Amino acid sequence: MGVALSCLLTFASLVLFALAMRRHHRQAFGRDPAPRAVLAYRLAATVLIVLAPAPWMLERGPYMGFVTWMFCGVPLVGLAAVALFTALAARRSEVETEVEA
Amino acid sequence: MRKTFTLSMTFLHTWGGLVFGWLLFMVLLTGSIAVFAGELTYWLTPEIRGGLRPDAVRSMQIGEDYLRAHAPTSRLWRVTLPTSREPALKVTWKELGEGSKKLDPETGAEIVRKTEGGSFFLQVHEDFHSNRDKNPTGFFLVCLAGMAMLVASVSGIVVHKRIFKDLFLFRPKTSPHRAWLDAHNVFGVLALPFHMMMAFTGILLLYWLFLPSAAPVVYPGGNSEFRREANAQDYRQVKGEAGDPAPTAPLKFYVDKAESLFGAGRTAYLYVRDPGRTNAVVEVYRERTERVSQQVDQIAMDRNGTVIRSLLIKEKTPLFRLQSFVASWHWIEWGGNLARWFYFLAGLMGAAVTAAGLVVFTAKRRKGAEGQAWFRIVEAVNVAAVAGACIASVAFFWAERLTPVEAAARDDIPVQAFWVVWAAALVHAALRPARQAWVEQLALTALLCLGAPFLQGLVFRDLATADWVRIAVDATFIAGGLCFALAAWKVRTPSFAATLPARREA
Amino acid sequence: MPAAAEDRPGAASIVVRTAAATLGAYAVAYFLTSALTGGLFRLGLDRADSVMSASSIALLVFPAVSIWAFAERRLVVVAAAPVMTALILAVLSAVLHP
Numbered sequence: 001m002g003v004a005l006s007c008l009l010t011f012a013s014l015v016l017f018a019l020a021m022r023r024h025h026r027q028a029f030g031r032d033p034a035p036r037a038v039l040a041y042r043l044a045a046t047v048l049i050v051l052a053p054a055p056w057m058l059e060r061g062p063y064m065g066f067v068t069w070m071f072c073g074v075p076l077v078g079l080a081a082v083a084l085f086t087a088l089a090a091r092r093s094e095v096e097t098e099v100e101a
Numbered sequence: 102m103r104k105t106f107t108l109s110m111t112f113l114h115t116w117g118g119l120v121f122g123w124l125l126f127m128v129l130l131t132g133s134i135a136v137f138a139g140e141l142t143y144w145l146t147p148e149i150r151g152g153l154r155p156d157a158v159r160s161m162q163i164g165e166d167y168l169r170a171h172a173p174t175s176r177l178w179r180v181t182l183p184t185s186r187e188p189a190l191k192v193t194w195k196e197l198g199e200g201s202k203k204l205d206p207e208t209g210a211e212i213v214r215k216t217e218g219g220s221f222f223l224q225v226h227e228d229f230h231s232n233r234d235k236n237p238t239g240f241f242l243v244c245l246a247g248m249a250m251l252v253a254s255v256s257g258i259v260v261h262k263r264i265f266k267d268l269f270l271f272r273p274k275t276s277p278h279r280a281w282l283d284a285h286n287v288f289g290v291l292a293l294p295f296h297m298m299m300a301f302t303g304i305l306l307l308y309w310l311f312l313p314s315a316a317p318v319v320y321p322g323g324n325s326e327f328r329r330e331a332n333a334q335d336y337r338q339v340k341g342e343a344g345d346p347a348p349t350a351p352l353k354f355y356v357d358k359a360e361s362l363f364g365a366g367r368t369a370y371l372y373v374r375d376p377g378r379t380n381a382v383v384e385v386y387r388e389r390t391e392r393v394s395q396q397v398d399q400i401a402m403d404r405n406g407t408v409i410r411s412l413l414i415k416e417k418t419p420l421f422r423l424q425s426f427v428a429s430w431h432w433i434e435w436g437g438n439l440a441r442w443f444y445f446l447a448g449l450m451g452a453a454v455t456a457a458g459l460v461v462f463t464a465k466r467r468k469g470a471e472g473q474a475w476f477r478i479v480e481a482v483n484v485a486a487v488a489g490a491c492i493a494s495v496a497f498f499w500a501e502r503l504t505p506v507e508a509a510a511r512d513d514i515p516v517q518a519f520w521v522v523w524a525a526a527l528v529h530a531a532l533r534p535a536r537q538a539w540v541e542q543l544a545l546t547a548l549l550c551l552g553a554p555f556l557q558g559l560v561f562r563d564l565a566t567a568d569w570v571r572i573a574v575d576a577t578f579i580a581g582g583l584c585f586a587l588a589a590w591k592v593r594t595p596s597f598a599a600t601l602p603a604r605r606e607a
Numbered sequence: 608m609p610a611a612a613e614d615r616p617g618a619a620s621i622v623v624r625t626a627a628a629t630l631g632a633y634a635v636a637y638f639l640t641s642a643l644t645g646g647l648f649r650l651g652l653d654r655a656d657s658v659m660s661a662s663s664i665a666l667l668v669f670p671a672v673s674i675w676a677f678a679e680r681r682l683v684v685v686a687a688a689p690v691m692t693a694l695i696l697a698v699l700s701a702v703l704h705p
Contacts, residue, residue: 063393064436072443075292075450082287106678113677251670308662315640315661318704319654331655420656
């Protein structure tokens with residue numbers, strides 16, 4: 001349960017970090033992010049990534065919890081975020097081709 | 102100056118990555134599989150009854166009775182208690198008669214099948230399944246590959262530094278060569294902390310073997326004396342003259358005594374040196390399933406149960422505990438099934454980085470170097486090092502299942518099958534055009550993975566007994582088979598034609 | 608241009624750098640552990656701890672030397688420096704031997 005919550009928080013944080021980047025914001029929304037939005041994304045993402053390991057560590061003990069979250073949780077959840085943005089980019093390019101056609 | 106630095110790092114990453122990548126893929130693949138060594142041994146030994154919840158005290162008694170009956174004159178006994186990962190009792194005896202048996206932990210019936218099981222992958226991962234005490238070449242190769250992994254990680258950061266700006270850059274559709282490069286970068290960046298940690302801690306586990314120059318400085322007896330003092334481990338090897346016959350108490354007496362020091366029900370295995378003699382010594386070792394620690398607590402007692410030596414982690418120096426803590430990140434006995442699954446998947450990500458990197462090497466150079474002899478060799482070795490290693494690993498399981506239980510030298514046959522199949526994969530890759538070789542070897546791996554659970558119709562028996570460990574192994578084989586089938590299909594389709602050479606006639 | 612030269616380095620450069628990155632780095636790490644073990648033990652560390660700490664440090668020095676062997680441009684330095692360092696460390700470890 002704690003592990004799942006940690007994974008969700010990590011995922012949310014990584015997605016926000018990605019949205020703060022121009023390319024990925026375009027993939028998601030089709031336009032550039034406003035400068036203040038970038039700041040907000042980064043701030044929220046940082047808060048979430050700091051909080052993320054806590055439930056995992058509470059459930060599995062501080063040492064085991066941190067080691068598995070840091071070394072295994074983050075990369076595997078990161079893969080999910082990569083998959084999300086790849087899918088978003090693919091959908092976006094389909095939509096754009098349709099508009100052009 | 103900075104530009105030159107980037108270029109030299111590119112050179113190092115490219116060529117060092119190529120040569121050590123061939124070794125590293127094998128090390129990473131077998132290491133990932135070895136995370137489940139215990140479960141795989143259990144899967145490979147259908148004679149172990151499913152769904153057992155063995156009682157430690159009773160198992161200990163059964164093991165003791167067996168040794169007293171079958172090896173009364175041996176000078177060293179070992180009893181390994183069953184675990185939930187592999188519920189078989191193991192007894193080993195040495196010197197004046199030598200043998201090793203697995204027993205049913207409830208009935209004491211012998212399990213006749215001899216197998217290396219999952220520990221085979223552990224040994225390939227550690228030293229390419231060579232005896233590192235006799236010939237440390239394999240061990241040093243793996244250590245060098247680990248160092249190369251650290252070097253490749255650092256130089257990779259320099260080479261691919263742009264990816265830190267675009268963390269989620271993955272463009273499977275733009276161009277095939279870019280897709281492989283992106284896969285290499287994505288897997289590499291996401292799991293970079295894990296991979297650097299694993300490369301370093303892998304050597305930290307056995308630092309006294311990799312750098313044997315330190316111990317002799319402060320220990321006149323060198324490494325063995327250092328190991329005796331620091332880890333209290335090699336004492337069971339020390340043998341004097343056997344004493345006069347004298348009764349030893351039942352093993353439970355010593356186990357209870359040890360467990361009063363390190364926790365009830367925590368015994369993992371024990372050794373008895375010179376059982377039934379005046380100089381008998383019993384050494385009891387603690388398990389570490391809930392401890393992040395490389396070293397294990399251990400208590401040695403004489404015949405009367407007086408503690409003559411003990412190693413308790415909590416009594417050791419902070420530096421000792423730190424090394425033990427950090428090194429155990431690699432040797433994952435803690436954390437349970439969840440941590441093992443994470444390690445398995447993150448380890449496979451490491452193998453994926455290596456494989457994608459090897460493909461990028463050839464994809465980038467195809468235009469200039471196609472047709473040159475060295476390029477053809479690199480391509481063939483790439484196929485064998487990646488797809489061939491996968492076939493060989495699955496072939497090991499097939500050989501285990503298909504070799505009759507009563508065959509002579511039974512446990513050697515699957516080991517030989519592993520190396521022979523790997524060599525055959527190299528020959529096949531040398532004879533076929535690279536793209537066909539990739540497709541054929543990936544497809545073969547997929548078929549072998551999909552077929553493995555069905556050998557001898559065992560998958561149905563496991564479903565009947567609701568044996569979840571074995572069912573999970575079956576399910577993982579099938580999932581792996583589907584992934585390999587998908588990979589074979591992707592490599593076959595024309596969009597990847599540009600990354601791998603076209604047919605000879607084209 | 609040096610850029611082109613570095614991109615396609617000569618055979619001698621590759622051999623020397625590879626040797627320095629593996630054999631040289633190992634020699635440095637090997638003698639560094641023995642020198643450090645002696646030094647740390649003299650500083651008052653437990654003897655098991657001095658072996659362990661010296662080895663852990665040397666395990667980090669090994670990849671650093673490997674990377675340096677490819678980053679340093681002057682081939683003479685790449686060839687000579689690890690050997691000299693290993694020799695100095697060997698002498699030092701003999702001096703520090705308790």
